[in-house]
Amino acid sequence: xxxxxxxxxxxxxxxxxxxxxxxxxxxxxxxxxxxxxxxxxxxxxxxxxxxxxxxxxxxxxxxxxxxxxxxxxxxxxxxxxxxxxxxxxxxxxxxxxxxxxxxxxxxxxxxxxxxxxxxxxxxxxxxxxxxxxxxxxxxxxxxxxxxxxxx
Amino acid sequence: xxxxxxxxxxxxxxxxxxxxxxxxxxxxxxxxxxxxxxxxxxxxxxxxxxxxxxxxxxxxxxxxxxxxxxxxxxxxxxxxxxxxxxxxxxxxxxxxxxxxxxxxxxxxxxxxxxxxxxxxxxxxxxxxxxxxxxxxxxxxxxxxxxxxxxxxxxxxxxxxxxxxxxxxxxxxxxxxxxxxxxxxxxxxxxxxxxxxxxxxxxxxxxxxxxxxxxxxxxxxxxxxxxxxxxxxxxxxxxxxxxxxxxxxxxxxxxx
Numbered sequence: 001x002x003x004x005x006x007x008x009x010x011x012x013x014x015x016x017x018x019x020x021x022x023x024x025x026x027x028x029x030x031x032x033x034x035x036x037x038x039x040x041x042x043x044x045x046x047x048x049x050x051x052x053x054x055x056x057x058x059x060x061x062x063x064x065x066x067x068x069x070x071x072x073x074x075x076x077x078x079x080x081x082x083x084x085x086x087x088x089x090x091x092x093x094x095x096x097x098x099x100x101x102x103x104x105x106x107x108x109x110x111x112x113x114x115x116x117x118x119x120x121x122x123x124x125x126x127x128x129x130x131x132x133x134x135x136x137x138x139x140x141x142x143x144x145x146x147x148x149x150x151x
Numbered sequence: 152x153x154x155x156x157x158x159x160x161x162x163x164x165x166x167x168x169x170x171x172x173x174x175x176x177x178x179x180x181x182x183x184x185x186x187x188x189x190x191x192x193x194x195x196x197x198x199x200x201x202x203x204x205x206x207x208x209x210x211x212x213x214x215x216x217x218x219x220x221x222x223x224x225x226x227x228x229x230x231x232x233x234x235x236x237x238x239x240x241x242x243x244x245x246x247x248x249x250x251x252x253x254x255x256x257x258x259x260x261x262x263x264x265x266x267x268x269x270x271x272x273x274x275x276x277x278x279x280x281x282x283x284x285x286x287x288x289x290x291x292x293x294x295x296x297x298x299x300x301x302x303x304x305x306x307x308x309x310x311x312x313x314x315x316x317x318x319x320x321x322x323x324x325x326x327x328x329x330x331x332x333x334x335x336x337x338x339x340x341x342x343x344x345x346x347x348x349x350x351x352x353x354x355x356x357x358x359x360x361x362x363x364x365x366x367x368x369x370x371x372x373x374x375x376x377x378x379x380x381x382x383x384x385x386x387x388x389x390x391x392x393x394x395x396x397x398x399x400x401x402x403x404x405x406x
Contacts, residue, residue, distance in 0.1 A: 041307035109259035
């Protein structure tokens, strides 16, 4: 071995040692626990607060409405499909105002005629032709019990 | 002025260096030294291994899944950022295919192809396939995106450097660069919800029950029941991505 290399070898060894030690301190605690990633980031993702609370949370206060909903065709629907996410409302009913849509456009997102929708899955109407003298669907239909028509 | 020579003996210099190295080594012993190479663990058959089922025959294209996804996960409102969206396919009598997705389907769909020209038309909800051999996680240069032990492809937004390599690699177009955070964002299968025992937001709001999510290791679970009862396909099976998003009634025209 040439003498130049012999003098450089310990230096190389020192550099490798420094690299390994520095690497040990720079890599986060949970990195490599399950694979080539930071395992803690899974807990960080899991800690994000939810916005959609689910039907059970709605039923805790609004039991008459949920019972009414369960009696008719819309029974499978989640409350938050129409009323929007309810986490803010659950935390503070005054501030977290929920939606009460019932316009032709809104109901039409499910019920307007489209050949791509299967008739056995959903009842469809022509939202322009169907009783044009009325403004909104909820003027006649109760969305919690759709076959119960208002006066 | 001039440079001041440090009058220190070689012995002193070596002693100081040895002390520094010794302290570092001593602290490194206090927490165990990690292996030089990180190897991924094999999936555990006794733990959940999540997949998704979508029934195209039941989808009515209401766009509630896309809307709920945006509201649940604070996805930017602009109509080109989506974690989950719906496409309307119309296969015409002459064999051409028209695919539409105005605002990802959030505002609903109208059929733009005349009824007499339509051979077949249907909706295809799309989202991350949570592939078992995901191309997107393989290309990340910093280990910021990965498949969790539950089989969910996630992004570590503290580690992501925004190089967009994974966006290019995803064959399903399921990733985007978050305009504020400048990191990659994608469907997490509502990881924060399923860890609390809730279903993902898109599954929660689906009015027809077209979406199912569940544990593929649970042989009697809902998802395995769905897979047994229907002829299910994955998107782009030729790419061998190990996709865990199973569609019932998927036409060959769907890309």
